[in-house]
Amino acid sequence: MNFVEAGQLNVAYKDVGEKSGIPTLLLHGFPYDVHSYDDVSTILADHGHRCIIPYLRGYGPTRYLSPKTPRSGQQGALAFDLQALLQALDIPRAILAGYDWGGRAACIVAALWPEKVRGVVSGGVAYNIQNIPAANRPASPADEQLWWYQYYFQSERGRAGLHENREELIRLLWQQWSPTWNFSQNTFQQTCESFENPDFVETVIHSYRHRFGLVAGDPAFEAIEAVLATQPKITVPTLALLGVDDGVSPPRHSQGHEANFSGFYEARVVKGAGHNLPQEDPEAFAAAVIEISDRTKG
16 A cells, blocks of 8 residues: 555555556545456556556545545545645646546546546546536436435434444445445455545535535635536546446436537446446456557557
């Protein structure tokens, strides 16, 4: 495990592959961790990539540097963390690949700082930037029921449930979001260690409340959030991978997202995979990263 101070955090990260390899950031989501990329990073390292795999804020050994820093999980914070990590590691330009929270960070950095990004692989949702000003517009009842956990987290009952029953709750989410993934108890427990981070609950709860505009964000990210409210286009080459069996972000949620991209963009469905794409189908995820790398040589 490696550590580096970046922005508001002391970031814990795995570094897989030769240091001279193609810089590739692999970004996990909620409620997962760096083990989502154990197989992907091995494949990519064999193809000449240097894989940096950070624990996001509130997960695993990553820690806030100051007790005064708001435990914010808002999208602007995730993007700030990612660009700060690139700067701290002296990586001027990288491939960004992620899903869920990690995919959101990748999309935002690509939209706001395209000079830092060679290409993007976005898992689960193609254009993964929240439209917070429109967050209270109702979706179809079929979609609303997929997001029950987000509504649960708006209440203090939900906060207590995540704190007291986190393993049972997270196992349920894994099962619902990836119904065809037969993960082992060892696989689950390996990742559950990351949820013992002392700031996990507060960071998660803030994330799900902020995206509905129900709590204030960290003032440090107001400028970023203001730009994100305009839904900026992504100009760098992007491949979206959408799991056919995704129980929280099914492929239909990415219909029409091509309008948010002005460069190369393609969305592909992955059969037999759900929400945790890199761990469920590491070959498909790694192949997408390699393809983006090949498309952006030079």
